Amino acid sequence: MKVKSLIKFGLILSIILNLYLFQQLNNSKEQSRLAMFEKIQNGVNYSFNFGETLQRKYSDISIKEKSEYLTAMSWSLQLSTHTLEIVEPNDDRYRKLANLFNIYSHIPSSNDLGDMISNENVSDDEILELLNIWLTDMKYLDEKLDYNQLSKMNYTELSAYWETLLSNLKYHNDALIKYKQSF
DSSP: OHHHHHHHHHHHHHHHHHHHHHHHHHHHHHHHHHHHHHHHHHHHHHHHHHHHHHHHHGGGSOHHHHHHHHHHHHHHHHHHHHHHHHHSTTOHHHHHHHHHHHHHHHHHHSTTHHHHHHOTTSOHHHHHHHHHHHHHHHHHHHHHOOHHHHHHOOHHHHHHHHHHHHHTOOOOOHHHHHHHHTO
């Protein structure tokens, strides 16, 4: 009788312990996921801050320093893109967000701002205007994207939310136009 009682007690204790450990594992995964989303948001913030600093110091720094700021802006967003791809590699919701960050990460380094800065025929006012549009979009995205909320939306809700966000972006280039048309 005592052996049966001890076995039942051990079994019940084992089940309770396994449930507790399973709950801890789920909490740990959720905390890890939230930490990754925080890194994504930090990348957007860093990119914006580098851009804002570049805008503020633009007339006082060399072309080399301007290039370094543009590179930092681009790399910060690329970090967010790659982190997002790691967090949810097979989720279309996050793939679309990663694609948007990827488009914006190439604006400072490719044929937009980067080429304009090195081109002597382009005025500082034109460059600062383009930079201002980029900063406006980055600030808008940073303020509107709640990564915790995004993780709970289904694809239909996210698509509707996305269309609203995209319609308010001010920057225009071919990649962004194609991206907007994909919705």
